[in-house]
Amino acid sequence: MIEWVKQEEFSSYGEVEPFRWGVTRSQALQVLDRFIQTRLPTFGPYQDAMVTGEDTMWHALLSPYINLGLLHPRELIEAAETAYYEHNLDLNSVEGFIRQVLGWREYMHGLYHHVDEDYFQRNFFSHTQPLPAFFWDSSKTEINCLHQVLRQTEQMAYAHHIQRLMVLSNFALIAGILPQAIEEWFHSVFIDAYDWVMQTNVLGMGQFADGGLLASKPYAASASYINRMSDYCRGCKYSPKERTGDRACPFNVFIGISSIATATRCNPKDG
Ligand SMILES: Cc1cc2nc3c(=O)[nH]c(=O)nc-3n(C[C@H](O)[C@H](O)[C@H](O)COP(=O)(O)OP(=O)(O)OC[C@H]3O[C@@H](n4cnc5c(N)ncnc54)[C@H](O)[C@@H]3O)c2cc1C
Ligand code: SF4
Incomplete structure (x- = not known):
């Protein structure tokens, strides 16, 4: 199959190999089992951390399989619940994981069916900037946090x-990028992309383009958040502490001129 993909003419974005995803139900079950055995026990404390070269951390990597129908969300919940009782796992980790699936995933799904048909066109802040070209080529940016995450996305979607x-x-x-431009990019490059989950997550949660229908405040933050939750700033030419001058972190500069009033008061742990 990989040979066939390489021979055909598809989008030139991303890398075909190594291909690390399962494609059958039995492979999806193996991925679920491995997550429950090895990463669920410490999912809670580390789910928000970002480390250079560590693509998956303690995450499940299960979204493509449930979105495709190879696994049922209820299977994930029951597997986590069973492990909790059998192995006396921390409630923080098990509840945290079940809340992602039963809480956030179902909320997003329900909301997509609840909102009006024009939801995908919303643009609360009237943002109009085009998507920077480096989103399609990670080698074109020296903003290290973006470079690392874009590179990872090219490698494994x-x-x-x-x-x-x-x-x-x-x-x-x-x-100030046009919400529909960033949504289209997300939709093109992620392995778990579907309208129902992309529009709500990118336009609603990520861009606040629906004016707060989904989330009560914009998820916007300066470098201090990224510096606290990752090691990306250590390898960056910009300084997370500076707001002006040549070394000023672009996140600090943008947030300083952004019109998003509540920008620094977000709580990413909520979703
Ligand atoms: C800007 C943005 C875009 C996103 N795009 C997608 C997308 O296209 N497809 C997608 O499935 N998820 C999307 N999400 C939600 C979430 O980031 C992914 O579901 C998760 O990263 C998948 O990796 P995982 O299986 O390792 O998740 P884990 O962190 O291990 O979480 C376990 C499961 O919880 C569910 N989940 C948790 N949060 C959400 C959420 N907000 N919405 C839906 N399901 C959730 C997923 O099914 C996930 O597999 C997006 C989030 C953001 C902020
Ligand atoms: S200093 Fe700014 S641009 Fe560099 S990695 Fe940190 S947050 Fe990203």
């Missing part, structure tokens, strides 16, 4: 929640 929300989407929001 995956970034975990905080990378998506607080690096990629946060940048687009405070840089």
Whole structure:
């Protein structure tokens, strides 16, 4: 199959190999089992961390399989619940994981069916900037947090929640990028993309383009959040502490001129 993909003419974005995803139900079950055995026990404390070269951290990597129908969300919940009782796992980790699936995923799904048909066109802040070309080629940016997450996305079509929300989407929001442009990009490059989950997450949660229908405040933050939750700033030519001058972190500069009033009061742990 990989040979066939390489021979055909598809989009030139991203890398075909190594291909690390399962494609059958039995492979999806193996991924679920491995997550429950090895990463669920410490999912809670580390789910918001970002480390250079660590693509998956303690995350499940299960979204493509449930979105495709290879796994049922209830299977994930029951597997986590069973492990909790059998192995006496921390409630923080098990509840945290079940809340992602039963809480956030179902909320997003329900909301997509609840909103009006023009939801995908919303643009609360009237942002109009085009998507920077480096989103399609990670080698073209020296903004290290973006470079690391974009590079990872090119390699595996995956970034975990905080990378998506607080690096990629946060940048687009405070840089004033047209919400539909960043949504189209997310839709093109992620392995788990579907309208119902993309529009609500990117336009609603990430860009606040629906004016707060989904989330009560914009998820926008300066470098201090990224510096606290990752090691990206250590390898960056910009300084997370500076707001002006040549070394000023672009996140600090953009948030300083952004019109998003509540920008620094977000709580990424909520979603
Ligand atoms: C800007 C942005 C874009 C996103 N785009 C997508 C997308 O196209 N497809 C997608 O499935 N998820 C999307 N998400 C939600 C979430 O980031 C992914 O579901 C998660 O990163 C998938 O990786 P995982 O299986 O390792 O998740 P884990 O962190 O291990 O979480 C476990 C499961 O919880 C569910 N979940 C948690 N949060 C959400 C959420 N906000 N919406 C829906 N499901 C959730 C997923 O099914 C996930 O598999 C997006 C989030 C943001 C902020
Ligand atoms: S200093 Fe700014 S641009 Fe560099 S990695 Fe940190 S947050 Fe990103």
